[in-house]
Amino acid sequence: MATFLRASSRLRPLSRLPAIRPITTTTKPAASVAAAKVPEQTVSEELYFPNEPLKPTVRTAIPGPISKRAIEDLDKVFDTRSLNMMANYQNSFGNYIADPDGNVLLDVYAQIASIPVGYCNPALLAAATSPEMASAIINRPALGNFPQHDWANILRSGPLKIAPKGLDQVFTAMAGSDANEVAYKAAFMWKRRQERGGPDVEFSTDEISSAMNNQSPGSPHMSILSFKSAFHGRLFGSLSTTRSKPIHKLDIPAFDWPQASFPHLKYPLAEHATENAKEEARCLAETEDLIKNFHNPVAAVVVEPIQSEGGDNHASPAFFRGLREITRRHNVLLIVDEVQTGVGATGKFWAHEHWNMDDPPDMVTFSKKAQTAGYYYGNMDLRPNKPYRQFNTWMGDPARTILFKAIIHEIERLNLVENTANVGEHLYSGLERLAQQYPNEIQNLRGQGQGTFLAWDSPRRDDFLKRAKGLGVNIGGSGERAVRLRPMLIFQKHHADILLEATEKLISS
C-alpha cells in the first residue's frame, strides 16, 4: 500500500481543487514534422494534473523482468494470453499508466476507452472514500425490490443529469453487453405488445405455455437488426448482433438475426462526397429491405455512432438521420449503442448529438467511461406492461453509479467535453500533416470533428502498436488494420504533441 499512499499523497483533496493552474508546457518536440509546423503547439494550457509526469519514462523492455514474473504467476490462475501490459494503478496518474518495472506510459487506450478523467483522479478519490460510497459498497441492494432512499437523487444527479435529449428514464445495468441486452428485451416486449393490441391485452395461454418451452409465440421468432462489423457485446443476445470478428463468435450458438451493410466510406471525405453518399444510400436501402422482408421480424435496429471494435468505421449524420426516418416509418425501434462513443470522447457528451436529429433515438445504451451501464429511454411504453418482466437481483450497482456522478461533476467542472473537442482538432491537424507526408503509413485518417475519437489504417499496425510502447505510448487497435486513439477526456494539447512526435518516429523508421 505504500506505493498507493505515495501516489495519492500527490493528489490534492477535492476542496482544494478549484483553480486550474495555467502553465506553459515544456514539451517541445521541435524535430517533429507534425509539430514543427504548428506554432500553437507550444501552448499555454491549464494543466488538469499539475503533478502529472511531463513525459513518458521507459526503463525496460515491456514487459520488464518484474512484469514477466507477475504474468507468469498470474497465468497459473487466470488466462493471460490476451494480456497487453501488466499495470500498477497505484503508481499511475492522470494520462499516464505505470507498470511494475517503473515504466510510465502516456495512455491513449485508457482501458479500452473506459477511463474518463485520469488515473488516481483526486475528485474521484474523494468520491471513492466518501461515507456514501462506503455504504454503497458494503450494503449493496437489490434495487428493484429494496432501493435505497436516495436512489432517485443519485440517478438525477448522476446518469439522468446528462441523459440524451428526449430521454428522461434510465434502466441501470452492469456493463455494455447486458445494457444492450436489456434494451433488446425492452424492444421485444414493446413490439409484441403492439402486435397483441396494447398494454391491457393479456398473454394468451398458448403464449404462456410455449414461452416455457422456448417456442413461439411465447418466445417469438423476432430479431434485432445490426450492421456488418458492429460490436455490441459478447453475451448470447448481444453477440448475435456483434459482427466484428469470427474469433468473437465461433462455436457460440446465435439467433438468426439480420445484418445490413454499414457504409464503407472513402477518405478524405471531401474528395469522395458523391460516391460516399451513394454508398450510404445503398446501406439504407439494404436496411429498409431487411426490415420489410427478413423472415424473423425486426423489433429494433441497433447501431454504434462510430463502429469502434469493428475498425473505427464512420458514417455521416445524414446516414443516421436516414436510419431514424426508416425505423420510424416502419415502426421499429432505434437503439443507439454509445458504450464506446458516449461520455464526451467525440467532443459532444453523446456522439449522436452530432447528428442534429429532431426525433431522438428510442434508446441509448452506455457503459465504459460511465463506469457503470444501462440504457436511457423517453417513451414510457418502453416500461413493460407488468412488473418483474425487466428485473434482476442487483440491476446495476449504486457504488458505480455514485462514481459516475463524480465523473459527471469532474467533466462539468473542468469543461472536459469542450477540451476534448479542442484537443481533438489539434491532434487531427497534426495527424493530417503526418498523413500528407507519410501517405502509406497513415491511411484513411478519420474522426475529424469527432474530438479525440480518431483512427487511421496502418499497413503494419500490430508492429506499430508494439513499438509505440518502446517510445512510451500505450495505443490500441481496432478491426484488422486500424490504429485507434482513445485518450481520456483530460488529454491535452501537450499530450497530443507527445503522441504526434512518437507517431512520426514510428512511421518514419
Added chain:
Amino acid sequence: MATFLRASSRLRPLSRLPAIRPITTTTKPAASVAAAKVPEQTVSEELYFPNEPLKPTVRTAIPGPISKRAIEDLDKVFDTRSLNMMANYQNSFGNYIADPDGNVLLDVYAQIASIPVGYCNPALLAAATSPEMASAIINRPALGNFPQHDWANILRSGPLKIAPKGLDQVFTAMAGSDANEVAYKAAFMWKRRQERGGPDVEFSTDEISSAMNNQSPGSPHMSILSFKSAFHGRLFGSLSTTRSKPIHKLDIPAFDWPQASFPHLKYPLAEHATENAKEEARCLAETEDLIKNFHNPVAAVVVEPIQSEGGDNHASPAFFRGLREITRRHNVLLIVDEVQTGVGATGKFWAHEHWNMDDPPDMVTFSKKAQTAGYYYGNMDLRPNKPYRQFNTWMGDPARTILFKAIIHEIERLNLVENTANVGEHLYSGLERLAQQYPNEIQNLRGQGQGTFLAWDSPRRDDFLKRAKGLGVNIGGSGERAVRLRPMLIFQKHHADILLEATEKLISS
C-alpha cells in the same frame, strides 16, 4: 450523511474486533409453541453484532408516509412496480434493515439472498475504506488486457481461497446471469473443439464465414440442458435455460434448448423414501434420454443444488451424483449454478459439498453473497484454445472482488458456515414443531440439514409475507407458494426465535 456516521460510529473498527462477546439473549418468546418446547432457545450466544437491535421496531404501516413520498418520486425516473420496501441502508445494521420511516425489520430475505455478513458490517467497512479499495474503484482496469500487478494475489486470497474442491481456476464476471453465460460459452467451445478433433485443429473457412452470419456450423445448433422450474438468469442465453415463470420469459426470443423434469419430492422425506427415489430415477432417465436424443446436441447440463427462484425444490445427493455419472458417461459438462446456494447459506461453503462426490462438477458459478461473480473450473481444456475468445472489457470488478476477499475473511474469522449449520438445525426444529401443530399452514417443510436455506409452502403465501412486515420481519417468497428463508450468515439462534415467534403469530391468526 449524518445518519450514516451515526450508524457507522456504532461499528467497532476491525482491529478491535477479535473477541466475540458471549451474551445471554433477552428474547424469550415464552408464549410461542415453537419456542416453549425448546429449552435450548434461551441460548447463551456469542453475539456477532453486540450493538444490533434486540428486536424489530415497527412504527408505521409499511410503506410509511416518508417511504410513500420517496417511492412516488422515484417512480418518475425508475420503475417501482416491483418495489418491496424502500430502505435506508445507512441506518440498517447486522440482520436488521431500516426504512426511511424509522421501521427496523429483521431481514431474512437479505437482498434476495445476497447480503452475506450483515448491513454496515465493520470488517467490510474497513475493506471498503482501504486505499486498496479506493484505487480499485477509481482505476478500474480492463482485466484481460491490463490487469493490476496484485490481481493474482487478490484472486488467491479471495475467490480461489474458497474454490470448490478440484477447481483451481476462475473466470471473473459481473453477476449471476453473465457468470452462467460465460460458463455456457466455455462449454460450447470445449464441445466443438472435441468434435473438431482437438485444440490444434484450425477453424474451417466454412465455420468462419457461417459464424459471421449467425449460422451453423460456425454458430452451431448446440444446447445447454436445464431443468423445469430452474432459474439461471435473464439475459438471452441464461434466460433460455431459465424455466421458472412465464413472466420471466414471455416475448423474449429463446434458443431451442431442452429441459428435463426436476424431481418433485414428497415431504416429509422419511415417509416417502421409495416413491421419491423412483421420482429421481425418472428424472435422471429423462435427462439421459434428452442428452442422447435431443435434436440440438447438448454441450452441458446446468443445475442448481436447490432450485431457488423456482420454488425451493430439493433433490437428494444421490440424484446429483447420478447426474454427474450420466454427464461424464456421455461426455457432457456439468455446470453447478451456486449463485444462490453458494457462500455458506446451506451450512457448507458450497451446497454441492453435501453431495459427497469424488468427481467434481466441471464448472461452478457464483454471485450474490460473493458480491461479485464468475465461474470456477479445474480442467485447463476449458480455457479456450485461443486468446480473446472469452473476453470483455472489464471481466469483473476488482473492487467487488476485494470485497469478496473481506467477506471470506469475515466468514472464516467468525466461523459463519458452522454457525449457519447450527442455527439452521435450531430453526428447522422450531419450524417442524410448528408444522406439526399447523399442518395446513406449513406444508412441505424442506431444507433439513441445509443450514438456514429453508422453505415451506403456504396456502396464503403472499398474505403471509405482507403481514410479516407488520410484525417486523422481512421475508421473501419463491415459486408460486413457497415462503423462502434466506437469512444472512450472521443469523443466530436468538434471531431464529424472533422469526419463529412471528411465524407462529402469523399462521395462528
